Amino acid sequence: xxxxxxxxxxxxxxxxxxxxxxxxxxxxxxxxxxxxxxxxxxxxxxxxxxxxxxxxxxxxxxxxxxxxxxxxxxxxxxxxxxxxxxxxxxxxxxxxxxxxxxxxxxxxxxxxxxxxxxxxxxxxxxxxxxxxxxxxxxxxxxxxxxxxxxxxxxxxxxxxxxxxxxxxxxxxxxxxxxxxxxxxxxxxxxxxxxxxxxxxxxxxxxxxxxxxxxxxxxxxxxxxxxxxxxxxxxxxxxxxxxxxxxxxxxxxxxxxxxxxxxxxxxxxxxxxx
Amino acid sequence: xxxxxxxxxxxxxxxxxxxxxxxxxxxxxxxxxxxxxxxxxxxxxxxxxxxxxxxxxxxxxxxxxxxxxxxxxxxxxxxxxxxxxxxxxxxxxxxxxxxxxxxxxxxxxxxxxxxxxxxxxxxxxxxxxxxxxxxxxxxxxxxxxxxxxxxxxxxxxxxxxxxxxxxxxxxxxxxxxxxxxxxxxxxxxxxxxxxxxxxxxxxxxxxxxxxxxxxxxxxxxxxxxxxxxxxxxxxxxxxxxxxxxxxxxxxxxxx
Amino acid sequence: xxxxxxxxxxxxxxxxxxxxxxxxxxxxxxxxxxxxxxxxxxxxxxxxxxxxxxxxxxxxxxxxxxxxxxxxxxxxxxxxxxxxxxxxxxxxxxxxxxxxxxxxxxxxxxxxxxxxxxxxxxxxxxxxxxxxxxxxxxxxxxxxxxxxxxxxxxxxxxxxxxxxxxxxxxxxxxxxxxxxxxxxxxxxxxxxxxxxxxxxxxxxxxxxxxxxxxxxxxxxxxxxxxxxxxxxxxxxxxxxxxxxxxxxxxxxxxxxxxxxxxxxxxxxxxxxxxxxxxxxxx
Numbered sequence: 150x151x152x153x154x155x156x157x158x159x160x161x162x163x164x165x166x167x168x169x170x171x172x173x174x175x176x177x178x179x180x181x182x183x184x185x186x187x188x189x190x191x192x193x194x195x196x197x198x199x200x201x202x203x204x205x206x207x208x209x210x211x212x213x214x215x216x217x218x219x220x221x222x223x224x225x226x227x228x229x230x231x232x233x234x235x236x237x238x239x240x241x242x243x244x245x246x247x248x249x250x251x252x253x254x255x256x257x258x259x260x261x262x263x264x265x266x267x268x269x270x271x272x273x274x275x276x277x278x279x280x281x282x283x284x285x286x287x288x289x290x291x292x293x294x295x296x297x298x299x300x301x302x303x304x305x306x307x308x309x310x311x312x313x314x315x316x317x318x319x320x321x322x323x324x325x326x327x328x329x330x331x332x333x334x335x336x337x338x339x340x341x342x343x344x345x346x347x348x349x350x351x352x353x354x355x356x357x358x359x360x361x362x363x364x365x366x367x368x369x370x371x372x373x374x375x376x377x378x379x380x381x382x383x384x385x386x387x388x389x390x391x392x393x394x395x396x397x398x399x400x401x402x403x404x405x406x407x408x409x410x411x412x413x414x415x416x417x418x419x420x421x422x
Numbered sequence: 423x424x425x426x427x428x429x430x431x432x433x434x435x436x437x438x439x440x441x442x443x444x445x446x447x448x449x450x451x452x453x454x455x456x457x458x459x460x461x462x463x464x465x466x467x468x469x470x471x472x473x474x475x476x477x478x479x480x481x482x483x484x485x486x487x488x489x490x491x492x493x494x495x496x497x498x499x500x501x502x503x504x505x506x507x508x509x510x511x512x513x514x515x516x517x518x519x520x521x522x523x524x525x526x527x528x529x530x531x532x533x534x535x536x537x538x539x540x541x542x543x544x545x546x547x548x549x550x551x552x553x554x555x556x557x558x559x560x561x562x563x564x565x566x567x568x569x570x571x572x573x574x575x576x577x578x579x580x581x582x583x584x585x586x587x588x589x590x591x592x593x594x595x596x597x598x599x600x601x602x603x604x605x606x607x608x609x610x611x612x613x614x615x616x617x618x619x620x621x622x623x624x625x626x627x628x629x630x631x632x633x634x635x636x637x638x639x640x641x642x643x644x645x646x647x648x649x650x651x652x653x654x655x656x657x658x659x660x661x662x663x664x665x666x667x668x669x670x671x672x673x674x675x676x677x
Numbered sequence: 678x679x680x681x682x683x684x685x686x687x688x689x690x691x692x693x694x695x696x697x698x699x700x701x702x703x704x705x706x707x708x709x710x711x712x713x714x715x716x717x718x719x720x721x722x723x724x725x726x727x728x729x730x731x732x733x734x735x736x737x738x739x740x741x742x743x744x745x746x747x748x749x750x751x752x753x754x755x756x757x758x759x760x761x762x763x764x765x766x767x768x769x770x771x772x773x774x775x776x777x778x779x780x781x782x783x784x785x786x787x788x789x790x791x792x793x794x795x796x797x798x799x800x801x802x803x804x805x806x807x808x809x810x811x812x813x814x815x816x817x818x819x820x821x822x823x824x825x826x827x828x829x830x831x832x833x834x835x836x837x838x839x840x841x842x843x844x845x846x847x848x849x850x851x852x853x854x855x856x857x858x859x860x861x862x863x864x865x866x867x868x869x870x871x872x873x874x875x876x877x878x879x880x881x882x883x884x885x886x887x888x889x890x891x892x893x894x895x896x897x898x899x900x901x902x903x904x905x906x907x908x909x910x911x912x913x914x915x916x917x918x919x920x921x922x923x924x925x926x927x928x929x930x931x932x933x934x935x936x937x938x939x940x941x942x943x944x945x946x947x948x949x950x951x952x953x954x955x956x957x958x959x
Contacts, residue, residue, distance in 0.1 A: 191602040333459035334629055338673045360603060363632070363676050404607040406632040408675050411659055472856055501858045513849040518871040524850070527867065528857035583857070 241315025258295035305336025455634030458644035696947025774834025782842030886941030
């Protein structure tokens with residue numbers, strides 16, 4: 150079902166040298182152009198490690214083997230400089246802890262300009278107009294946010310500004326690691342809506358790493374379920390939800406709480422436990 | 423009617439008002455969900471109910487008695503019947519103490535009280551073992567330290583500690599927010615079962631409507647200190663719902 | 678605690694070389710301090726003018742001083758004064774400072790503000806100058822010196838403990854303790870003291886070294902122990918006039934002070950590492 154794959158992870162294996170432990174193994178994952186893919190797992194399942202391996206953000210005592218092809222190049226094989234060149238503008242990553250996305254000492258606008266100018270040769274004014282446009286696209290008051298420090302904004306606003314910053318580099322793929330976990334429900338929804346919008350507009354792909362099965366059902370085209378360092382199941386949200394095969398997926402789905410069903414509400418409250 | 427809140431307001435500073443004219447009645451054995459986002463005042467409400475926070479306007483009465491935070495002797499009786507579970511099970515257990523010591527702290531403060539589920543004349547360790555069994559933990563766990571337990575296990579210990587005085591009202595402040603999905607459901611099941619057994623009132627504070635829907639019969643919605651909605655779970659899709667509630671429901675529904 | 682657990686902790690404790698050397702020195706010096714009176718080969722106060730300013734011999738290991746007293750015996754005997762008084766002074770400072778810091782931090786409000794203004798006031802003087810002023814006012818002897826040292830050191834403990842308590846009391850388990858209606862005293866005993874104790878032990882171990890230096894320095898400038906008391910600083914002072922003839926009169930007491938301070942610092946660092954590791958593991 151993957152038409153043209155943007156990134157393809159093959160037999161990824163990460164071992165911790167200090168603890169002599171295999172953290173993840175046999176991870177095969179593929180993301181097509183314009184696709185939004187969910188990677189579901191509980192804490193310790195290795196879902197964040199997978200993303201960090203792509204970005205080479207792992208601590209030095211972790212050993213990575215396998216292949217990660219991004220537009221046909223194995224990013225694990227190239228040297229750090231090429232890696233930065235290859236992925237710096239191509240893949241944007243957004244973290245759970247939004248407070249870490251911006252330095253509190255520099256205004257958000259200036260940080261954005263600096264980031265844009267490290268990747269693209271352009272004047273300050275050009276960079277500024279791009280920054281303002283992407284902030285606007287994320288539904289923010291661009292002028293105000295541009296002139297603010299990160300601590301002057303709410304969590305949802307900072308998170309959207311972080312997305313705006315990665316958008317400014319025109320990425321092909323945005324990796325969202327538990328992006329909405331630290332946010333309030335409504336601001337989380339807003340952020341997700343904007344992700345959908347920009348995906349439709351720019352055609353970039355999204356890898357949505359989350360522990361929230363309901364979010365993945367609603368927001369992804371395809372999803373992978375990860376448990377204890379391995380991908381146990383892959384499929385469309387419908388498949389995972391109703392026709393899962395692996396016992397872990399079954400357990401996970403059985404733990405998804407549901408709101409009372411609209412029709413059966415008069416008879417009995419329905420839980421899916 | 424066991425818990426009656428009338429016109430409760432709480433102001434921290436001139437510009438920050440945490441609660442605005444909250445009125446709420448909760449009857450015995452009911453489970454009620456309080457939904458709101460950060461800054462909605464739900465944690466302030468919990469702290470006031472526990473007598474941890476003074477308030478000026480309005481009144482909070484429990485079983486006919488007014489709750490006054492400064493009056494230590496009236497609080498003593500009240501605290502026995504009202505206990506709380508917190509969100510972060512890691513920081514609610516002292517890392518330097520073995521589980522049994524943390525577990526027995528409340529019972530130790532009410533030496534004259536012996537809960538119905540503990541026979542007379544048990545040693546401290548036997549009491550701890552019994553409490554651990556009630557919340558579905560291995561009784562060997564009493565001698566361990568918090569660092570050796572998983573998040574779910576720690577939350578179970580917190581629950582065991584909270585119910586050790588057989589409270590008639592249990593305030594839960596986001597008890598499942600920092601847990602994995604599978605563990606979250608187990609904790610909710612445990613709370614539900616304990617409520618069925620002891621008929622205690624549960625005040626479940628959460629931002630997760632789905633968890634509230636699982637556990638509670640009634641739900642109130644707080645927004646910026648105001649109670650914007652109050653309804654029975656059966657009326658969740660009623661057209662009278664506040665727009666904010668509707669938005670929350672839409673965000674939480676799967677289909 | 679089970680014997681196996683004690684054994685494993687003890688092993689971990691001496692695994693660190695800093696700690697091993699520190700502990701060895703501490704045992705040695707502690708033994709000398711306690712048993713000093715019985716260990717001495719000669720009476721440290723016995724004057725023998727025929728035998729003055731002798732070099733090292735089989736009978737007098739460190740030689741004799743200007744009054745013919747055995748230097749080795751005087752140093753061994755003096756440990757009781759220098760080390761004993763140093764430890765004693767710190768103990769008193771801890772006993773006064775820690776409870777004040779605990780309650781000040783835990784209760785907060787006006788009590789805290791009042792106590793901390795006093796502490797700030799005293800802290801604004803350099804402690805050496807303040808101790809000189811107090812000792813000078815009370816008169817030069819060892820008791821007054823200890824009083825002066827305690828007066829300047831307790832505030833440091835009060836201040837540090839208060840800071841630790843302020844950080845610790847925001848933790849939720851302190852709140853839980855309140856919810857289960859523990860008294861303030863019980864909450865402090867059960868939750869706060871175990872948390873701050875390691876820091877206090879480390880601080881006190883290093884502080885003993887500092888205070889020993891202080892006692893010796895005061896005795897050297899004549900504000901502490903007076904002759905013929907064989908306090909190490911006072912011995913340095915007495916030996917000063919003969920330094921060019923018999924340098925050992927100053928070298929041996931100086932070495933004794935150095936060794937003790939080294940021991941305190943090693944012990945403090947070792948304990949700090951030990952507690953840090955335990956903290957990291959939970």
